Amino acid sequence: MGESSPIRVVTVDDHEILRGGIRFSLLAFDDLELVGEARSGEEALRLCSQLRPDVVLMDMAMPGMDGVATTQALLARLPQVRVLALSSFADPDLVQRAMEAGATGYLVKGTSAEHLARAIREAYVGRPTLSAEAVQALVHRPAPSPTLGIDLTARERDVLALLAAGLSNAEVARQLTVSPSTVKYHLRGIYSKLGAANRAEAVALALENKLIPSQPKTPARREGS
Numbered sequence: 001m002g003e004s005s006p007i008r009v010v011t012v013d014d015h016e017i018l019r020g021g022i023r024f025s026l027l028a029f030d031d032l033e034l035v036g037e038a039r040s041g042e043e044a045l046r047l048c049s050q051l052r053p054d055v056v057l058m059d060m061a062m063p064g065m066d067g068v069a070t071t072q073a074l075l076a077r078l079p080q081v082r083v084l085a086l087s088s089f090a091d092p093d094l095v096q097r098a099m100e101a102g103a104t105g106y107l108v109k110g111t112s113a114e115h116l117a118r119a120i121r122e123a124y125v126g127r128p129t130l131s132a133e134a135v136q137a138l139v140h141r142p143a144p145s146p147t148l149g150i151d152l153t154a155r156e157r158d159v160l161a162l163l164a165a166g167l168s169n170a171e172v173a174r175q176l177t178v179s180p181s182t183v184k185y186h187l188r189g190i191y192s193k194l195g196a197a198n199r200a201e202a203v204a205l206a207l208e209n210k211l212i213p214s215q216p217k218t219p220a221r222r223e224g225s
Helices: 016-026 042-050 068-075 091-100 113-124 132-139 154-164 169-176 180-194 201-208
Strands: 007-012 031-039 055-059 083-089 105-108
Touching: 007 016, 007 113, 016 031, 016 113, 031 042, 031 068, 031 083, 031 113, 042 132, 042 154, 055 068, 055 113, 068 083, 068 091, 083 091, 083 113, 105 113, 105 132, 105 180, 132 169, 154 169, 154 180, 154 201, 169 180
Parallel strands: 007 031, 007 055, 055 083, 083 105
Antiparallel strands: none
């Protein structure tokens, strides 16, 4: 991504003031371009089909088609788009449903412009971003089974540690000297064993259950996969 190719962003929110705040915030960053604004889920689907944005900032609480339903419908049509969920609060059930719908990250409204810009950049390359409130919401869900993750292999734990460090699938593959398809295979195993919907939830569960270090470090390479 260079200066000639800024990240194309669409906002979806039924409140003009909030859309205006995001619009003003993004003006400060040359690598981010707000290409459209939608006031409802239905309008978002039409707009994104036309504009093909890179990242969509999705309000979770909208009348009619809410953010979860819109995210599901949008990603079914445009799976390459990244969705960042936005909400005024981090209710555990809402965070869970947003992640299951396919959101790459979850932010609480009112976050700083710098944090928002960083989350957009992270989402653009497929790295999950959860606000501190969203992490706490996931952590304080009903306690999972004490055996959760006990069947993870050493390689799956390595993959989880690298995900927690913010690496993309391609970067994980390079670090572990395996193919991207092998990384995807390990991810499927991780999701199944943890009952996670995506990378962000898998990392949150792994940290919550102390399956990986709380401040992950890059693990040593192993031979093979």
